[in-house]
Amino acid sequence: MALHRLQRLAVAPLSFTGGATSQVLREMSTLPRVYVTRQIPPEGLRILRDSGQVQFELWDSDDVPVPRNELLQNVKGVDGLLCVLTEKIDAELLDAAGPNLKVLSTMSVGFDHLSLEELKKRGIRVGYTPEVLTDAVAELTVALLLATSRRLIEATHEAKTGGWGTWRTLWLCGYELANSTVGILGLGRIGVAIAERLAPFKVKKFIYTDVAPRPELAKVINAEYVSLDELAKQSDFLSVCCALTPDTKEICNKDLFAKMKNTSIIINTSRGGVVNQEDLYEALSTGQIAGAGLDVTVPEPLPTSHPLFTLKNCVILPHIASASYSTRNAMSALAANNLLLGLRGQPMIKELKL
Numbered sequence: 001m002a003l004h005r006l007q008r009l010a011v012a013p014l015s016f017t018g019g020a021t022s023q024v025l026r027e028m029s030t031l032p033r034v035y036v037t038r039q040i041p042p043e044g045l046r047i048l049r050d051s052g053q054v055q056f057e058l059w060d061s062d063d064v065p066v067p068r069n070e071l072l073q074n075v076k077g078v079d080g081l082l083c084v085l086t087e088k089i090d091a092e093l094l095d096a097a098g099p100n101l102k103v104l105s106t107m108s109v110g111f112d113h114l115s116l117e118e119l120k121k122r123g124i125r126v127g128y129t130p131e132v133l134t135d136a137v138a139e140l141t142v143a144l145l146l147a148t149s150r151r152l153i154e155a156t157h158e159a160k161t162g163g164w165g166t167w168r169t170l171w172l173c174g175y176e177l178a179n180s181t182v183g184i185l186g187l188g189r190i191g192v193a194i195a196e197r198l199a200p201f202k203v204k205k206f207i208y209t210d211v212a213p214r215p216e217l218a219k220v221i222n223a224e225y226v227s228l229d230e231l232a233k234q235s236d237f238l239s240v241c242c243a244l245t246p247d248t249k250e251i252c253n254k255d256l257f258a259k260m261k262n263t264s265i266i267i268n269t270s271r272g273g274v275v276n277q278e279d280l281y282e283a284l285s286t287g288q289i290a291g292a293g294l295d296v297t298v299p300e301p302l303p304t305s306h307p308l309f310t311l312k313n314c315v316i317l318p319h320i321a322s323a324s325y326s327t328r329n330a331m332s333a334l335a336a337n338n339l340l341l342g343l344r345g346q347p348m349i350k351e352l353k354l
């Protein structure tokens with residue numbers, strides 16, 4: 001067990017210190033201390049290392065998240081923290097870190113794992129990683145939409161397991177984008193990028209809803225602003241792109257599904273908490289809606305015994321929307337640069353306004 005812990009907690013070598021141990025480093029160096037909660041992609045680690053600006057320790061694994069009690073220990077006294085979306089950054093953690101903590105940088109566009117109120121109260125600045133992942137997320141959303149609407153997972157399963165008999169006229173039929181209405185719930189950069197990719201499939205109409213009309217973005221994709229009710233009623237494909245907030249929590253629930261067409265498909269690449277999964281199961285299993293493609297769930301990972309896994313018309317991915325090598329490296333680099341800038345007291349490249 002002790003060995004496991006040692007392997008997990010590695011000290012990043014710093015160019016100016018040679019082979020010193022972390023303890024010695026801490027005693028010798030007056031550089032700001034940073035804790036990195038995951039073995040992030042190499043670009044970000046290289047930036048931190050080469051900066052000569054910080055001394056940092058990291059949880060040296062990408063396969064196992066740092067256990068909460070270790071995290072609470074490891075953040076004690078740090079000046080900066082670089083985390084990923086699996087870490088809950090709340091009052092308990094910020095108290096454990098203590099008053100030195102000035103900058104938090106998350107390698108994610110979503111920030112529902114952060115208690116913004118607690119961060120603001122303590123004057124901690126927050127960096128995040130929007131934009132660099134827009135293309136990857138939009139691309140995956142299109143892939144998930146097509147996999148769901150054209151039943152690709154079912155189809156490969158049938159082909160592999162002997163279900164492929166003669167060519168049949170209505171076997172494995174799905175729904176096509178051509179001539180369809182695509183609805184976007186929460187129009188931001190990602191929603192626009194999804195619509196731009198779907199337009200060449202001959203979509204007839206884009207509609208969207210949000211807290212208020214967003215004419216600048218909407219005009220890029222010629223999308224019409226509608227109410228949530230109309231979005232549910234009109235959409236053949238409903239793409240969920242909004243952030244998870246108290247206002248959007250379980251906004252996709254039985255009331256919404258009841259308004260949708262029984263030929264409609266919902267795709268969620270935002271956060272699992274936006275969808276009420278019990279209501280979704282009911283809507284899918286009773287044929288109230290035709291299908292769902294989910295890249296995000298509650299919890300993550302979704303237990304393999306979860307009822308949604310029993311449904312052929314539900315395609316579930318393990319939260320991989322931004323998972324391309326180039327994007328994850330870009331997110332890692334941006335998170336590292338945000339952190340360094342924040343620690344220098346300069347504006348971050350992407351900083352959340354608290």
Ligand SMILES: O=CC(=O)O
Binds near residue numbers: 085108109110133322
């Ligand atoms: O879900 C991924 C992210 O928030 O970056």
